[in-house]
Amino acid sequence: MASQVMTNLDPKSRAAAKGLSDLTIRNLFIIPTIAFLIIFNIFPLLYSLAYSFTDFRASTRAPANFVGLQNYRDLLSDPFIWSNFSITAKYVLISVTGQVLVGFGLAMLLNRAIPAKGLITTLLLLPMMLSMAVVGLFWKLLYDPNFGIINYFLGLEKFEWLADPDMALYAIAIVDIWMWAPFVMLLSLAGLSAVPKHLYEAAEIDRASGLYTFFRITLPLVAPILMIAIIFRTMEAFKTFDLAYVLSSQPTTELIAIRLYKMAFQEWQTGMSSAFAYIVLIMVVAITNIYVKYLNKVKAR
Amino acid sequence: MAGVRTPQEKWTNRVAIVAVFVALAIMLTPIYWIAATSFKPRNLATTIPPTVVFQPTVSPFVKLFTKRSQLRDQPTAEEYAAAPWWERMVFDGGEKVVRNGKTGEVRTSGYGDRFTNSLIISIISTILAVSMGTLTAYGFSRFKVAGEDDWLFFILSTRMLPPVVVAIPMFLMYRVVGLNDTHLGLIILYTAFNLSFAVWIMKGFIDEIPREYEEAALVDGYTRMQAFFKVVLPEALTGMAATAVFCFITAWNEYAFALIMTNRNAQTAPPYIPSQVGSGLPDWTVIAAGTLLFLIPVAIFTFLLRNHLLRGMSFGAIRK
Known part of the structure; x- marks a missing residue:
């Protein structure tokens, strides 16, 4: 589309000579958001993926036991879930x-x-x-x-x-x-x-x-x-x-x-x-x- | 469509106009009923036929903000005369205002605190989401990013998950770091939730600002940063305002996260209001009063936003 106008990410560009380079600015603007979303959206999901293979109950102090795919098997064969x-x-x-x-x-x-x-x-x-x-x-x-x-x-x-x-x-x-x-x-x-x-x-x-x-x-x-x-x-x-x-x-x-x-x-x-x-x-x-x-x-x- | 010509078309048009007004009346009845109920005395809230004409009273609002208990003995004439007008309203309803035994101060209900929590959490998370979202949108709009579409999909997908799915691990993590039932905990959640929306919408707005503006500023000797703050940002302000209002409304209305992650200290109004219904016969006038106060900011914002609703509700997919 406008790729010719698309700013060149050249660390030695004219603008970069006096201030932050475009590359730095791009990273400064984008990385915090991505990092924030990874920490608060993706990491929790990995966390619960790990728990999904255990019999953990957050209401007790009992340690979590690894049960493999048992939870998934139980869920998919539970008629109530299908209802x-x-x-x-x-x-x-x-x-x-x-x-x-x-x-x-x-x-x-x-x-x-x-x-x-x-x-x-x-x-x-x-x-x-x-x-x-x-x-x-x-x-x-x-x-x-x-x-x-x-x-x-x-x-x-x-x-x-x-x-x-x-x-x-x-x-x-x-x-x-x-x-x-x-x-x-x-x-x-x-x-x-x-x-x-x-x-x-x-x-x-x-x-x-x-x-x-x-x-x-x-x-x-x-x-x-x-x-x-x-x-x-x-x-x-x-x-x-x-x-x-x-x-x-x-x-x-x-x-x-x-x-x-x-x-x-x-x-x-x-x-x-x-x-x-x-x-x-x-x-x-x-x-x-x-x-x-x-x-x-x-x-x- | 202009250009109604034949008598038959004229007739169809008239029918359509009547139908529109009937539909409007039906759509607005529930909202009207909330407003009307919040000014009724309790005994008129649940009558058959429904009470439409009545002497409005603010007693539901008095009850909304105070803690009350059932009146065992009627107040003496002196007590009644000495009480301020709002306390008399509570007496008239067969209840009394609960006061602190020592200082005699009036005990308040939880509503005020929940409303304040809603305000604090919604405003701060909105500011964070819009400012981070605007920067990120600028980055995606103006610079080459490897795998740009994938990143944008990733950003969007975080919003598409059902809140309960995200809430299970968040609850466990917050328990470890002590963020359950704190303002900060909800602010973080709502910022994350709104950030993806802010990036998508703001990218649309920034894409529409001609690149030539910044190019000219760069030629004039501005640095890229100066060009962004002095040229792009002022142009993007309308878009930012619209985005902010959308983020505020989302955070303000959010229920599931607030229900799971808070219970007292940081609880917002949406989980609090339903919790007041409980069992037995609820006082619908008080619930209506709480609901009405809660809806007013959103109703005002909807009018301010009316020209941006289409873009906002379709994640920027459709622009007018």
Whole structure:
């Protein structure tokens, strides 16, 4: 791109003659950050990798015994862990689908001349900026079967949102959709505003139906940005902890992050939970890799 | 889209506008309900039908900041008359303010301390993340770095991990060095967490500053360092401000690390507020008051940030 302009890292350059060389400055600027992240992100992970092969329990003074791959074997053959994974998969599916439908729908509605559009957009974006744990907690009152406003407005009498094991996961996903549909909306709006107007005009001249225009022009052109939103939200939904933890303690809403938290900090199975964390980590790195690859592809366009 | 022509399009447009306002009302109802509940007397917070019109009171805020106990005997008329207005509010709710037995000083609840902790930890970690992030972003933007994409991926990947995965080893390490439940411990964690974000976003902002500015400064006899501080930094200020607000909001809202790594001394507001619900019938007016105060800084920041939200939320992938 601008490689000719790219500064030459020559220790004897003109600028270096009077001050620090570019090479020194580059190292001075970059190395502390890398070092900081290695010390506080990578080193801890190596630390827990070592623990993942032991039966260590942080709650006792007993020394850690090396157990080899036993923890991994136990975890992968534990049916409860698989149920945590399937609950998480179900949650990701419900919540991301909901966010895409609501978010993209809102963006389609907003993508026209509307009074006070800027203000409305900002107000719609407010939920995603708020704390999931703190605002999520308040939904407990909104969902209350006796005096919650949701049951009142929907005319549902004493409907149990959070106490019903089958409903609770949906109830949590609804809060997540409320918070994060605006994110999909924001990205979709950017995608929609980039669709060239002349395409719509051409479609109109050809007397294309609204549905045809949507599926042949709008959707394909917004798809790349929408895809970013979907991958991003999938990753975040996979990690969900705060919302589910404050709203419910049902076994049917025990997402991976919650199981991991309980295993590590309530049951104090430090070695086992380290192994579990590694299984999760590998999955996240795989998703992140896809995400970054895709991001670079979109950026390159 | 401008250019509404046919009557049918006009009609669709009207329907869309109505739909937008309905959606806006639904989206904002939970936030409105928090605000409304925080000004209600306790008995109006949980009624059927929901109380919409009421005489607002600040008693939830008084209760939020004070330690209270159940009132056993009604206060005498003199006691009641001698009490300041806010104490009377607590009496009216069937409770009394707990005072220190010797000095008679009012005992405070934990909320004020948790709020202050949130402020200290969020502000310091934001300053650290943005300043380190800006320098690193400049390094990546302007100089050749071997394996640049890999480094940037590495930096980003540290942010993608679920907090609990990182928290297990951090908890053990902090226990060894005595950083559990300290401000410094959380500041380090939040700095690390936000640093990757700051590098990515700031690289985008700095990439947009033309290199010719610095080249000209270098020709004028500035050193590279002077050129950075006097030419690049002023240009990058808007970007830094936006990045700082994002980092602040992330740290301010963070829950999982705070829940695991702190319990009293350095606890922030997000784990504290849910812990007040407990069992039995919680006083939702007090929880709403605590929530509202906690949300106000973020709401203000969201308005200040509105033009940068897109870039910030997509890690700089999409720019407007």
